[in-house]
Each structure stands twice: as structure tokens, then as C-alpha cells.
Amino acid sequence: MIGGPDISGLTSPESRLRVGELGAPLEDLPPFLRRAEHRLLIGGERPVGHELRPTKDPATGAELGIVCLAGPAEVDQAVRVARRAFTDVWSRLAPADRERLILRYADSVEAHTEELALIETLDNGMPLAAARGSVGRAVAHLRYNAGWATKISGETIAPSKPGREFFAYTLRQPVGVVAAIVPWNSPLAGAMLKISAALGAGCTVIVKPATETPLSALRLGELALDAGLPPGVVNVLPGEGAVVGQALAEHSGVAKVSFTGSTAVGQGIIHASANRIGRLTLELGGKSPDVVFDDVDVEKIVPQAAWAVFRNSGQICVAGSRLYVQAGIYDEFLERLVKFTRSLKVGNGLAQHTDVGPLITEHHTERVANHIARGVEDGARLLVGGERVKDEQRPSGQFITPAVFAEASPSMQIAREEVFGPVVVISRFETVEDAIERANDTNYGLAAGIWTENVSVAHHVAACVDAGMIWVNCYGEYDPALPFGGHKLSGYGAKSGHAAVLECTDLKTVVVKLAPPDAPL
Ligand code: NAP
Numbered sequence: 435m436i437g438g439p440d441i442s443g444l445t446s447p448e449s450r451l452r453v454g455e456l457g458a459p460l461e462d463l464p465p466f467l468r469r470a471e472h473r474l475l476i477g478g479e480r481p482v483g484h485e486l487r488p489t490k491d492p493a494t495g496a497e498l499g500i501v502c503l504a505g506p507a508e509v510d511q512a513v514r515v516a517r518r519a520f521t522d523v524w525s526r527l528a529p530a531d532r533e534r535l536i537l538r539y540a541d542s543v544e545a546h547t548e549e550l551a552l553i554e555t556l557d558n559g560m561p562l563a564a565a566r567g568s569v570g571r572a573v574a575h576l577r578y579n580a581g582w583a584t585k586i587s588g589e590t591i592a593p594s595k596p597g598r599e600f601f602a603y604t605l606r607q608p609v610g611v612v613a614a615i616v617p618w619n620s621p622l623a624g625a626m627l628k629i630s631a632a633l634g635a636g637c638t639v640i641v642k643p644a645t646e647t648p649l650s651a652l653r654l655g656e657l658a659l660d661a662g663l664p665p666g667v668v669n670v671l672p673g674e675g676a677v678v679g680q681a682l683a684e685h686s687g688v689a690k691v692s693f694t695g696s697t698a699v700g701q702g703i704i705h706a707s708a709n710r711i712g713r714l715t716l717e718l719g720g721k722s723p724d725v726v727f728d729d730v731d732v733e734k735i736v737p738q739a740a741w742a743v744f745r746n747s748g749q750i751c752v753a754g755s756r757l758y759v760q761a762g763i764y765d766e767f768l769e770r771l772v773k774f775t776r777s778l779k780v781g782n783g784l785a786q787h788t789d790v791g792p793l794i795t796e797h798h799t800e801r802v803a804n805h806i807a808r809g810v811e812d813g814a815r816l817l818v819g820g821e822r823v824k825d826e827q828r829p830s831g832q833f834i835t836p837a838v839f840a841e842a843s844p845s846m847q848i849a850r851e852e853v854f855g856p857v858v859v860i861s862r863f864e865t866v867e868d869a870i871e872r873a874n875d876t877n878y879g880l881a882a883g884i885w886t887e888n889v890s891v892a893h894h895v896a897a898c899v900d901a902g903m904i905w906v907n908c909y910g911e912y913d914p915a916l917p918f919g920g921h922k923l924s925g926y927g928a929k930s931g932h933a934a935v936l937e938c939t940d941l942k943t944v945v946v947k948l949a950p951p952d953a954p955l
């Protein structure tokens with residue numbers, strides 16, 4: 435490295451070789467993963483930042499590479515560059531040219547599916563099939579939002595009062611620089627939802643990936659350049675949340691922060707952006723209810739309800755972690771759920787038959803284990819799972835077997851707080867109104883599931899449950915066209931659909947006074 439900090443002590447050839455052991459010889463890994471270091475991406479430049487930190491594979495503890503972290507100076511630089519790219523280049527392009535470039539970007543991401551999926555699995559731990567799904571989702575969002583580039587327009591508005599002679603219209607204009615702050619649980623798709631909405635609206639972006647999982651966002655940034663997006667349109671700044679995230683939220687050159695993460699940090703971002711009245715989209719935590727009525731085919735629904743919470747080791751914001759099952763089928767449902775949960779294979783995301791991968795860090799594993807221990811201590815019944823599993827060969831990996839709790843009272847921590855791990859709490863309910871009351875007994879409002887063949891019940895419960903996303907007879911069904919966002923402590927604003935693009939625009943009203951038609955010209 436020229437002029438940068440010395441990384442020689444940070445990573446040993448042995449630790450990097452262990453990455454190669456996972457499934458492919460080191461030399462078969464994509465060149466990106468063989469790099470000694472991963473620098474920031476600001477415009478077309480690759481600065482080294484002010485600190486270096488290894489990023490690890492949570493399944494093995496192996497170091498994947500050294501990541502350069504940004505500090506306040508790099509935040510300033512990135513905002514300047516993104517701002518210039520916005521005013522001088524990106525916002526001046528004809529919408530059809532922006533659309534064409536975003537579509538090229540989508541093609542490039544799609545062509546790199548295998549590489550990106552491998553990066554995501556190694557850095558985050560999710561099973562490879564899920565990582566491939568994330569890349570597919572990223573591509574779909576890019577293509578969908580590319581279409582909006584040519585379709586954003588205002589409206590004409592007629593005067594409401596008699597005798598008012600004016601012609602009025604609204605303009606929708608891109609806000610400028612969007613800061614995208616992303617958590618570690620779905621790093622690639624999480625970043626791309628924000629990037630694609632911003633690009634479609636005509637904004638430029640600075641992505642701040644989570645410190646634990648910076649690699650896929652950096653690769654997405656490189657692919658944007660390769661696809662011909664002008665330098666500065668997509669910038670990537672790994673760095674600590676309290677430093678880089680905070681500086682972005684406070685920065686007067688950032689027009690909007692699109693944040694996904696915990697409710698506590700989201701509250702801090704509201705404060706950090708308050709002085710400049712910054713625009714925010716906040717996608718925060720959840721403790722989502724999944725309600726099963728007794729007219730369903732139990733055998734068919736049990737695996738779907740289990741996946742609603744255990745997918746990605748339960749590290750999903752929408753996890754259906756409070757499962758309410760109607761009395762008539764409760765016993766059978768519980769028995770089948772325990773059996774299904776016991777059958778899930780926990781292990782390295784690269785292994786072919788892994789259902790549930792590792793948790794992201796030792797610290798987070800400890801946190802999840804504490805939640806489970808507290809549930810037992812409080813008197814809830816742990817029916818299966820909840821054990822920490824160690825791989826003899828790679829003891830640094832961190833795994834917890836999926837856990838089912840029953841007989842938890844609604845006030846227990848395990849039934850109220852977001853665990854963000856593979857843990858579900860199942861309870862019995864009697865009537866439709868009982869189900870609605872229990873479902874709404876939470877400070878969160880992100881998502882909910884409803885399983886029934888009765889359409890009247892389905893629509894009634896959907897209308898009454900206070901959550902941003904309601905799934906009926908499915909769970910976790912996404913589409914780029916669907917708005918997605920929370921209520922209550924789960925935040926506000928949309929991160930997908932047309933609504934997400936509009937949230938990257940300013941609404942401007944233009945009023946043109948007209949002379950009476952018979953006035954002399
Ligand atoms: P987190 O601690 O809130 O971190 C999220 C992001 O914010 C990371 O990039 C983090 O950076 C950054 N950050 C931390 N402190 C910051 C600060 N003071 N100012 C600005 N940014 C800061 O959340 P997490 O533990 O990574 O993710 C899990 C949480 O995300 C869960 O609560 C989950 O429900 C939520 N989530 C919500 C959604 C949704 O759509 N509603 C989707 C996914 C996840 P560093 O990590 O580098 O410190």
C-alpha cells in the first residue's frame with residue numbers, strides 16, 4: 435500500500451488461508467476476496483481511511499480481509515464528492531439515460547451473482563441459497579427503480595375557489611445526497627434497496643455498511659463504476675456507526691438519511707439530524723405477530739410459520755417471533771412445530787444442507803443466549819433448541835439451535851423484546867378479537883402474518899393489526915413494487931415501492947398567475 439497504514443501485523447497468511455479451506459482452494463476465490471485490503475470508495479478514488487479492521491466469517495472466525503474504515507474527514511470528502519456528482523452530472527442526465535445506466539448496473543450485478551453470494555455468505559454467514567436470493571432481490575429492485583427514472587412527475591392543480599386565476603403544478607425533484615445506513619443482517623439487499631430507490635429518483639448515494647459486514651456493499655460500489663455510473667454517484671464508506679453514521683446524520687450536505695437498524699440507534703439519528711431538519715426514513719426493530727386460525731392445514735403451515743422466524747438465524751427484522759395459534763389446533767401445531775424445528779440443520783452457510791447459519795458475532799450470540807436463559811428463568815417453557823453449538827474444528831464459529839418457547843406470559847422479556855435470533859414464542863388464543871388484541875400488544879409495528887381460509891377474518895384482522903406489512907397466507911413475501919415500512923417503534927417511511935422513490939424527492943408547487951381571458955395581450 436502506498437502511503438497508507440501498515441497492515442502487515444493485522445492479518446496472517448494462516449488466517450487468510452483458512453478462508454480458502456471453506457469450500458474452495460484460496461486461488462479459486464474471486465479476486466475481490468483475495469485482496470489484502472478493502473479501501474473506501476469515494477468517487478472513483480480508493481482512499482485508505484483512518485483505521486484498519488479485519489472482517490470475519492461468522493461461521494469460522496476466519497479473517498476475510500482487512501477493511502479500511504472512514505473517519506469524519508472522509509465523510510466530509512464523500513459528501514462533497516456525492517454532492518458534486520449530483521449537481522454536475524447525475525441530476526443533469528436525461529431520465530432515459532439514468533434509466534439505461536441503472537439497467538446496466540442491474541445486468542452487471544446479475545452477472546456477478548455467484549461472486550456476490552459467496553461474499554455475502556462469508557461475511558454475514560447466511561446460507562448460500564439465501565445469499566443468491568438476496569442478489570436476485572437486489573437486481574429486481576434496480577430494474578424496478580430504473581423504470582421510475584422516466585416516470586417521476588408532478589401534477590397540475592386546479593384552483594379550488596371561484597375567481598382565482600392561476601395555473602398551478604407540482605414538481606418532484608431529487609433531494610440530493612442520500613446517506614444509506616445499513617445493518618449487518620442483510621447487507622447486500624439492505625444496501626441495494628436504498629441505493630436503487632435513490633438512483634431511480636435521481637439522487638446520489640453514500641452507503642455506510644455495518645462494520646461487521648462491509649464487503650458486499652464495497653463490491654456493489656465497484657460494480658456501479660464498472661457499469662458506467664459516473665464516479666461519485668454511488669460511494670461506499672465502511673466505518674463505525676458512532677463515527678461515520680453519526681457524522682452523516684449530522685451533515686448539512688446530506689439531504690436525506692435512509693436508516694435501517696435498531697430502534698435505539700434510530701432514535702439517536704432523529705436527534706443527530708434535528709438541527710438541520712433532515713429528512714429521514716427509519717426502518718427499525720420488530721416483534722411481529724404471526725396469527726394462525728384453526729381452519730388451516732396444520733401440516734402445511736407449520737414449516738412456513740417456522741421459516742417466518744428462523745430464516746437467517748432469526749436475524750430478520752420482520753421475524754414472526756410471536757406465534758399465536760387458535761385453541762382448536764394448538765396442541766397439534768405445537769407438536770409439529772417442535773418436530774420441524776428439531777429437524778433443521780445448523781451449520782456453515784457454505785455447506786450444502788445447512789438450514790440455519792451462524793449468528794453474526796460472539797457478542798450477538800451472547801445476547802441471544804442471554805435472552806433464552808432469561809426466558810427459562812422467567813418461567814417460560816423451552817421445548818426445543820436454544821443450545822449453543824460449537825464446531826470442534828472451528829470453535830470461533832457461533833451457532834444457536836432454533837428454539838421454541840411456550841407458556842410465556844405476555845409481560846415476559848422473551849415475549850416482548852426483539853431477540854434477533856432463532857427464537858419463537860408460541861401462545862394459544864380463542865377468538866378473532868382475542869387474536870387482534872394479543873397481536874397489538876407490542877410497542878413495535880413492523881409486520882404481521884395471518885393464516886386462514888376465511889377471507890372475512892383475514893381482511894378484518896389485516897385492518898385491525900397495527901403494522902406496516904401484513905402477510906395473509908404467506909410470510910416474508912417481498913416485491914420491489916410493494917411499499918415496506920413500519921409503524922410505532924418500528925419506524926416510518928418506505929424503503930421499497932414507488933413510495934420509496936418519492937421519499938427521495940422534494941415536492942415543489944409552482945403557481946402562475948393568469949390574466950383574465952379578455953385582458954389585452
Ligand atoms: P444497529 O446497531 O442499529 O446498526 C445499524 C447501522 O447503524 C449500522 O451500520 C451501524 O454501524 C449504524 N450505527 C450504529 N450507531 C450509529 C449512530 N450512533 N449513528 C448512526 N449510525 C449508527 O443495528 P444492528 O444491530 O446492526 O441491526 C439489527 C437491528 O436492525 C435490529 O433491531 C433489526 O430489527 C433492525 N432491522 C430493521 C429492518 C427494517 O426494515 N425495519 C431491517 C433489518 C434490520 P456499525 O454496525 O458499524 O456500528
Ligand code: MG
Nearest residue numbers: 489490557646
Ligand atoms: Mg463479517
